[in-house]
Structure formats: structure tokens, C-alpha cells
Amino acid sequence: MSEQVCTHCGSTFGPEELLFQCPKCGGPLEWRDLPRFDPKLIQKNMPGLWRYRPFFPEVLPERPLTLGEGWTPIVHVPKLGDNVLFKLEYVSPTASFKDRGVALVINQLHRFGVSEFADDSSGNAGASMAAYGAMAGMTAHIFSPAYAPKGKIEQIRAFGAELTLVPGPRPEATKAAVAMAEKGVFYASHAWVPVNIVGQQTAAFEVWEQLGGEMPDAVAMPVGQGTLLLGMYQGFKRLLEAKVIDRIPRLIAVQAKKVSPVVQAFEKSLDDVPAVEPDYTIADGMAITRPVRGKAILEAIRESSGTAIAVTEEEIEEARRKLALGGLFVEPTSAAPYAAISRLDIPATEKVLIMLTGSGLKKPDGGK
Ligand SMILES: [Zn+2]
Incomplete structure (x- = not known):
């Protein structure tokens, strides 16, 4: 049976308790002992990400309320890079991941x-x-x-x-x-309520299923609270435990230089993420000065042999323009990973997947 575990004090709570944080110490909770991933159990007749319902905590309903979330396309746009794939998370009911x-x-x-x-x-x-x-x-x-x-x-x-x-x-x-x-x-903070991250795990399951098991070498994404990064890491780990993949892609966490607590902590080899001063960045979607789950984010990056990289406002704007000229209209936050991978020496033989998390229509002028 699945349970909720406090990542700070280790206290456990049953699935029938509705909690956003540990009632004993105030730490963030995580769902553990979830049902084992098994390709044979995927419910292909269910809409969107509910095909993975058998791998969610048992407290979620058999017949969910849904707006059609999940199962977002993965595309290759040759003009934007031979070895780059994009997962269009902005093709979601409210236009974000x-x-x-x-x-x-x-x-x-x-x-x-x-x-x-x-x-x-x-x-x-x-x-x-x-x-x-x-x-x-x-x-x-x-x-x-x-x-x-x-x-x-x-x-x-x-x-x-x-x-x-x-x-x-x-x-x-x-x-x-x-x-x-x-x-x-x-x-109901999306940063705190732990089932939110279980939902983000489905992005990893989809990458595996949609690419026919041909996993990317690296996955790059913007990081604010880091729920997508943590979800994908946990999702890939579950695929690894189920022996359907043999390695976890390197996770590349991208932040705006102006608000980059995770990148700074990663570069200083810290175990947790201290707060940074708030600042204004055009990448408003990731302007988090201290993520709730900083420790877990750093662990996920390191255990996947990934990295964390900060990009300037100008680089973000330039990446947003380039993506749009390739037909992909995203908000500044979502353009940051494309700016970052051009700075990393990724061999041409490797495949990188970029998570395009939010639509350009959210901020059509890019924030100028
Ligand atoms: Zn606790």
C-alpha cells in the first residue's frame, strides 16, 4: 500500500490522510511504495495521463475528473537542432505542464x-x-x-x-x-501537496512510451519549485526499477541568472538550497527564491549525472525568438533550456529532450 513519508523527519502517514506537509515537523511529504510500473497494466483506453492510473496512489478515483491532461506531443524540428527533441507541455488544457x-x-x-x-x-x-x-x-x-x-x-x-x-x-x-x-x-500548494509530483512522473512514462523505449541522453527543463524535475526523476527511477529502461537520462536544471538558487547551490556542492534575494526576471514562471524541495532537487540532478545552469535575460529572449522562428511559441521561462543547451558541450551523437512547459500566449510580448 502506498504511503506518505516526510522527507525531513521520516514520519509516515497513510493514504487516507489529506496532508500538504508533515504535521509533525512541517517538512515536505513524498509518496512512497507506489504500485510497481508494469507496461502490461497501462490503460490505453483512458484519456491522457490516466492511462497510468494503476501506478498512482490507491486513493485516486477509478473514474477521474479530467480535462484531457497529459499525453503531450514530442516533436523534432530539424531547423532547431538535429539532436534536439521537444515535448510540448504547453499543449495542455490550461497551456502549461x-x-x-x-x-x-x-x-x-x-x-x-x-x-x-x-x-x-x-x-x-x-x-x-x-x-x-x-x-x-x-x-x-x-x-x-x-x-x-x-x-x-x-x-x-x-x-x-x-x-x-x-x-x-x-x-x-x-x-x-x-x-x-x-x-x-x-x-493546496502545488509545491507542497505530494500527489502533484506523482502527476509529474507521468511525463517520464510518456517519454519512454512515445519514443518507443529510445530514451534521450539528457532532459533539460526550467526549474522553479522543481516539481517537474523531481517528478521526471522519480518516474525514470520507477521505469528503471521495473527494468523497462537501463539508465536515467541526465537531468539539466535551468534557471534565470537573476533568480538561480538551485544553480548556485549546485555549483557550491551544497546539500540544500539556501534562499537568494528576490529579483525581477522575464522568466517569471521560475522566479522562486528558495524551492520547498531543494535537497531532493540537488540529489536528483547529481544522481542522474546531470547539471544546473543559469542563463541571462538576453539569452532567454534570444532563445524564445529562435524557437518561435521554428514554429514553437513559448513563454520566456520555457525558452531558457534551449538557451542553456547551446552552452553545454553535448556531443552530436547524443539526443536531448527539452520540456517546453508553458505557452507563448501566456505572455505574448515576452515580458518587455
Ligand atoms: Zn516530518
Whole structure:
């Protein structure tokens, strides 16, 4: 039976407990002892990522509420690099990768009868939580920094969420959401609720299945809270344990130089990620000054023999322009990995997969 384990103090909690953090020490939780991955059990008639339902915690419903999340395309655009593949996570119900995790979170909350929740977000997670909350008939309280892009703000509003724009840097929005949670509203933070990361694992399962088992040598992605990176690492580990792959791709974590706590901790060989000063970057989707699961992020990068790299605002803008001229319209955050791989000496014989996490329509002018 699956259980929730605190990654700080090791306390365990059964699947029937709805928690966003460890009630004993406040540490982040992780689902463990999930059902073994088995290709024969994939439910190919289920929509999107629900084909992997047999590998989720047993508390999730057999008949999920879904907007069609997951099973995003993987494409090769020769003009953008012979050995580069792109997974179009922006082809998701709310146009970002967040839907993978949020779909599981909302189904879990629905199962437990939650009718109201709070979350803080720079935009994409907020839009996703607002959409899935609306579908499930829940009231979503979303706290976003006042500087969040208009496209994301309007999207959150359209789904009928109670939106609060919080002045000041990104951490202020977190403080506001936590204050509301202290009044008794469930804090459905995508960074904290552990089933969110199980949802992100499906990106790894899809890479294996869609590429017919021909795994990429490296996977590059933007890292803010690092839920996609952690999810993919755990997903690849489960494929390895099931002996369907023989190695984990190198994970390349990419951040904006202006807010790069993970890159700085990686370069200094630290075990955890200390906070950095908040700053404004056009890559608003990853402007996190201290990720909740910093230690686990560093472990995943190192155990996969990967790396962490920071790119400048100019490099991000240039990468966004190049991708668009290849037909891929993404937001600045999502363009950062393309900028990063041109700086890494990746041999021409190796294949790199880039996760394009959010649509360009979220921030059509790129943030100028
Ligand atoms: Zn604990």
C-alpha cells in the first residue's frame, strides 16, 4: 500500500490522510511504495495521463475528473537542432505542464470532499488550479504577485477563481496564501501537496512510451519549485526499477541568472538550497527564491549525472525568438533550456529532450 513519508523527519502517514506537509515537523511529504510500473497494466483506453492510473496512489478515483491532461506531443524540428527533441507541455488544457500534477491534486481533494482551497502562484499553477477547481465545483483562492503576466491573470479570472494580487516580490504571495490557510482553508500548494509530483512522473512514462523505449541522453527543463524535475526523476527511477529502461537520462536544471538558487547551490556542492534575494526576471514562471524541495532537487540532478545552469535575460529572449522562428511559441521561462543547451558541450551523437512547459500566449510580448 502506498504511503506518505516526510522527507525531513521520516514520519509516515497513510493514504487516507489529506496532508500538504508533515504535521509533525512541517517538512515536505513524498509518496512512497507506489504500485510497481508494469507496461502490461497501462490503460490505453483512458484519456491522457490516466492511462497510468494503476501506478498512482490507491486513493485516486477509478473514474477521474479530467480535462484531457497529459499525453503531450514530442516533436523534432530539424531547423532547431538535429539532436534536439521537444515535448510540448504547453499543449495542455490550461497551456502549461502544471495540469499534470494539478489533475491529481484536484481529484484527491474531490475524493476528500474539499470545497475550498488556497494556492499561491506566479500564474501557471494558479490558472491550472482555477480551471480544475472550477470543473470540480470548488472555490479557488489564488494569490499571485501583482507583476504576474496579464495573460495568466486573465486566465485565472476567467475560471472564476477568487484572485488576490499581492504587491512586492514573489514570496509575498506565498505569505498571503499561508495566512488564509491558517484560517482553515486547505493549502493546496502545488509545491507542497505530494500527489502533484506523482502527476509529474507521468511525463517520464510518456517519454519512454512515445519514443518507443529510445530514451534521450539528457532532459533539460526550467526549474522553479522543481516539481517537474523531481517528478521526471522519480518516474525514470520507477521505469528503471521495473527494468523497462537501463539508465536515467541526465537531468539539466535551468534557471534565470537573476533568480538561480538551485544553480548556485549546485555549483557550491551544497546539500540544500539556501534562499537568494528576490529579483525581477522575464522568466517569471521560475522566479522562486528558495524551492520547498531543494535537497531532493540537488540529489536528483547529481544522481542522474546531470547539471544546473543559469542563463541571462538576453539569452532567454534570444532563445524564445529562435524557437518561435521554428514554429514553437513559448513563454520566456520555457525558452531558457534551449538557451542553456547551446552552452553545454553535448556531443552530436547524443539526443536531448527539452520540456517546453508553458505557452507563448501566456505572455505574448515576452515580458518587455
Ligand atoms: Zn516530518
